[in-house]
Amino acid sequence: MPTTTHPVPVPPAAPDWIALVREKVESLRYGVVQLVVHDGRVTQIERTEKTRLAGTRDPEAHG
Numbered sequence: 001m002p003t004t005t006h007p008v009p010v011p012p013a014a015p016d017w018i019a020l021v022r023e024k025v026e027s028l029r030y031g032v033v034q035l036v037v038h039d040g041r042v043t044q045i046e047r048t049e050k051t052r053l054a055g056t057r058d059p060e061a062h063g
Helices: 016-026
Strands: 031-038 041-049
Touching (some): 016 031
Antiparallel strands (some): 031 041
16 A cells, blocks of 8 residues: 655744743743734843742731
């Protein structure tokens, strides 16, 4: 029986900014990664990191 092969589609190359976003997210424990887009293109990546302190309490929360 003859077998037919179908070419596997090659995905287009990922844009450079995807690797940067991955790096920012993987190195972040708590925070936000935000993309800025102009004319349909990512032009800026912002990262805000929060540091959580163990054992601290808000005095206002003890109502």
